[in-house]
Amino acid sequence: MEPRKAIERLKAADVGLIAREVSRAGFRCKRCGKCCSGRFGDNTVTVFPSEMRAIMGATGLDWLDIAVPHESRDFDEEGYCHTFEWALRKKGNGDCIFLEDGRCMIYECRPFICRTYPFRLDIARMEVESYECDGLGSGGMDEASARSMAEALIQRAIVEASEAVSLLEKYEPFRPGKPIQGHRPIYIVHDSEGSRKVQKNDDGAFSFI
Numbered sequence: 001m002e003p004r005k006a007i008e009r010l011k012a013a014d015v016g017l018i019a020r021e022v023s024r025a026g027f028r029c030k031r032c033g034k035c036c037s038g039r040f041g042d043n044t045v046t047v048f049p050s051e052m053r054a055i056m057g058a059t060g061l062d063w064l065d066i067a068v069p070h071e072s073r074d075f076d077e078e079g080y081c082h083t084f085e086w087a088l089r090k091k092g093n094g095d096c097i098f099l100e101d102g103r104c105m106i107y108e109c110r111p112f113i114c115r116t117y118p119f120r121l122d123i124a125r126m127e128v129e130s131y132e133c134d135g136l137g138s139g140g141m142d143e144a145s146a147r148s149m150a151e152a153l154i155q156r157a158i159v160e161a162s163e164a165v166s167l168l169e170k171y172e173p174f175r176p177g178k179p180i181q182g183h184r185p186i187y188i189v190h191d192s193e194g195s196r197k198v199q200k201n202d203d204g205a206f207s208f209i
Helices: 003-011 015-024 049-059 112-116 143-170
Strands: 067-069 081-084 086-088 119-122 127-130 186-191 194-200 206-208
Touching: 003 143, 015 127, 015 143, 112 143, 119 143, 143 186
Parallel strands: 081 186
Antiparallel strands: 067 086, 119 127, 186 194, 194 206
């Protein structure tokens, strides 16, 4: 669905209906931390600039302390790697960098993907979908919690659609090329604020250039 139409559809969404779908899933978070751990599958979290700035404000960390470019195989004629959006950094063992002793250290400002897990909203059908999670079918939410989750799902979808609109407005196409052999890639990261050039250093850390 075209992002602008999706936004209008989401603004008119029936929160109560979505909340009832959430309730039917019988979800109760077990605080097991599996969704944040690299041992149990792909735990990559895409994070948008607005979410990045919220985390920066709460933690005092810099941009590249929080996130790195998504991996990509799209290169331009100069050998730059083009990618979209950012991913929360991970530790060497694959765990989210903000997972400590089984707890989220940025819980109050965590990204929408984390806030709404294990759910997502199918905008076209306006239905709630769920991912694999030990908390599904283990109890259920009270009415207020289910409504709060429904509101978060709608807001997440609006943010994602708005991000897509802004990104496309600022995106500049490039001529396809190949990576430069023997050189660490330089990334061009496209997001709603434009594009940023990032280099991967010899020690594996990233820096803006």
